[in-house]
Amino acid sequence: MGLIISDIADGLIRSVETVTDTVTAPFQPASIRLGVTGLSRAGKTVFITSLVANLMNRGRMPQLVAAAHGNIQTAYLQPQPDDTVPRFEYESHLGALTSPLPTWPDSTRTVSQLRLSLKVQSRGLMGAVTGPQTVHLDIVDYPGEWLLDLALLDKSYADWSDDVLARITNRDVAADFLQLETQTDASAKLDEPTAQALAQAFTRYLKAARVAGFYDCTPGRFLLPGELEGSPALTFAPLSQSDSPPRKSLWREMERRYEAYKSRIVKPFFRDHFAKIDRQVVLVDALGAIHKGPQAVEDMRLAMADILGAFRPGRNAWLTSLFRGKRVERILFAATKADHLHHRQHPRLTAIMQALIRDASDRANFAGAKTAAMSIAALRATVEETVDHKGNVLDCVRGTLLDGGKQAAFYPGELPEDPAHLLAPARDGADAWLDADYQIMNFAPAPLTLKPGEGPPHIRLDKAAEFLIGDRLR
CATH class of the missing domain: 3.40.50 (Rossmann fold)
Known part of the structure; x- marks a missing residue:
């Protein structure tokens, strides 16, 4: 009976609070x-x-x-x-x-x-x-890289490893890591120096990939580790799965650390920050x-x-x-x-x-x-300027160059009216633009x-x- 009365009382209190919130909210x-x-x-x-x-x-x-x-x-x-x-x-x-x-x-x-x-x-x-x-x-x-980590929650370590290795196979910036990964026996007993070497090589790849213009640079905390640098949760890398890797093997420990990254780092970020936006x-x-x-x-x-x-x-x-x-x-x-x-x-x-x-x-x-x-x-950081270049009128921007501090007029190239002219070759895996050369310049902020x-x-x-x-x- 006491429990029932308590439940009723709690319900009444919540009802009163709801009414009060409704009245005072404006x-x-x-x-x-x-x-x-x-x-x-x-x-x-x-x-x-x-x-x-x-x-x-x-x-x-x-x-x-x-x-x-x-x-x-x-x-x-x-x-x-x-x-x-x-x-x-x-x-x-x-x-x-x-x-x-x-x-x-x-x-x-x-x-x-x-x-x-x-x-x-x-x-x-x-x-x-x-x-x-x-x-x-x-x-x-x-950081946006932390938001990309959400995709890891839906992936097992094996799936994530397969996806990453397939995606980076033809990237020059991944060559050193891929060579080390190929030489590693994932079914061998865990050896901490080997695990650290793989994680460090993978981190170097992620940093180089970001500079090269790639955006799939996850796990995001590898790039911005903060106080977590060197922790086991940031000491893993993708590995090719061997048949039934044994307990206490390198592969199993990498899998455990990957799961720890998701539960200890990814989930708290989404719970404490992202879910409130x-x-x-x-x-x-x-x-x-x-x-x-x-x-x-x-x-x-x-x-x-x-x-x-x-x-x-x-x-x-x-x-x-x-x-x-x-x-x-x-x-x-x-x-x-x-x-x-x-x-x-x-x-x-x-x-x-x-x-x-x-x-x-x-x-x-x-x-x-x-x-x-x-x-x-x-x-x-710029002003607009029209320039006559060899008889052609170019719509340019002028600003102070970040390197050197000189003023310069800049023409980046003509973006296509139809975005498909960019997205189609991108989807098809083209190595370069066939009919245009798009440039970019780093400008300093103007006084x-x-x-x-x-x-x-x-x-x-x-x-x-x-x-x-x-x-x-x-």
Whole structure:
């Protein structure tokens, strides 16, 4: 009887709490948890820094409706809600970009967070009743390689090894690791120096693959180990499976460590960080991949499909139970460095981005997430210029070269109107582009002279913000 009475009492308390929450919810500060990630060298740190600076000084944000209409009265930084997550170093990153000799800030190496609070006056009857409300924007920055690790949860060690070895067989950067793996007897008794040598060789391959433009660089923590460097959970590598490898063999120990990586590293990340995200932006250096060739473009397409898989928890029982019906509401795929192209080519870059994610995006939309693709530059480092070259008029961009510091006009080549002209040879495994040569140049950030109320110059950062959070600021 006591148990029954207790259950009834608990039910009444929960009912009262529910009613109280319903009544008071409009008067409580709202929060938006925005995840920011990206594939290698996509510009996550610059994106967050410029986004925050432009939300605090909104003179360059006309396509963010709440800014254009004056709904946002003020914006200010506050202590973040998660005491165990490092703070995103906004002030030092902004200092690097706005110094007299500006430099690009250091890239993302772990999870970090920043809270920006906005005082918003909503329009309509509710706004008149409640007055200005506070909306907390909690920005969570994390490496894209960690998101790719989700695919490991669906794979056994044997399946993962087979997939990796098949994929890297013809890659020059994998030659040293493949030679060592071929010479290794996976059924032999575990020898720790051998295990470490394999893990180190595989890690060197992953680092070289990332530099070469490949994106399937998992496990992600091999590239960014932090305090886990040298731990058994990061000391494994793919191996060809022998017939029934015995207990205590090298293969069995590698299998055990692979499973430990999934349970001790991958799952906690998704549980503690990813499952709490409301909106997500995935930044992609599509121009860099195009410059590196068809194989890099195809690899990037597959990587983005894997990333979108993280937003379809129905395919993974563990992830489904983790989300408990909650879904990321909006996902933006943004091709960065649009300032490396004349604005005439921006629609083509956006079309390429849309084509790259189309298959996976359709599935995400079916699951209830709204997706979009854009071409942006979180910080504009160039100006446009038309150059007459041997009788041909070229639409160029001009900026300060990162190497050498000289000013230069740059023509990257003409992106195709039809994205299939890039994606088809990429899917077919072509070694190089047959009819074009796409170039890319590394520009340094330009010195800034900002007027009062202005954030750093950008391209379509306001449009990206409108898609990601605009509906929550009106």
